[in-house]
Amino acid sequence: MSWGVMAEHLGWGVIEEGWRKGPWTAEEDRLLIEYVKLHGEGRWNSVSKLAGLKRNGKSCRLRWVNYLRPDLKRGQITPHEENIIVELHARWGNRWSTIARSLPGRTDNDIKNYWRTHFKKKEKASLDNCEKSKARLLRRQQFQQQQQQQNQVDMKKIMSLLDESDNRSVPTLPQMRQDMASLYPNTSEEQGFFPSMFTGYASIPEVSTEDIIWDGLWNLDDFHGNLTMANATNRVNLHPIATPFY
DNA sequence: AATGGGGTCAACCGCGTCTCA
């Protein structure tokens, strides 16, 4: 039983509008290779007529470019190639064919697949961090708002105390201590007697070292993200500046 | 041993660009 017959028995190679679709058989590959040997690359739409393949031109071109070309490099992407991909992606964004030109033997499809599998994970992780960071930011904003409101209340209390002591002229230090102690009975002078508004710094609760580290990483991610996004979305602007490695 | 989930890769699809009559 031939590959083609078997494939059809197994439900592969669906025929739609006269064109076969799905995985290529060894026989189809052979026919395509023969065709390219005889006629060269190009004129893909005539493959079906000249080679007897029931595949449309697009499908033939793709099969040749991504799989059958003799100069294709097989095997895993090397660390060196990965470095190049990362560097060029930062510069060009998702312009896979441009990146592929700098990696002999690799196709745009290879690079695209590699990027998606190896870097989507990192992207997802950074998106998760983004959500965490947003939540933290919200917590901080809420806390700072509360702090501000509390400070206003405190200030009013202090002002009213001062008003009461107007007839005492300038308060003495013991008097001030007494006033503050009545406002903040649980706070010792050593712990920081005055409310935070006097220090100009509101301490932030529930912020762990881990949070701080993640914030730092997030800032870096954000910077890198913006950079690559800018590159990806402003390709036209970058054209005159940078040239791909042909 | 069964199964669910994630990784990998080949192939398809839609759209934009190029070429040529």
Added chain:
DNA sequence: ATGAGACGCGGTTGACCCCAT
């Protein structure tokens, strides 16, 4: 100048494989 066909590109899908549970 223009329209149709060919080509190229990036995004997406789906099948297969492997591994952990």
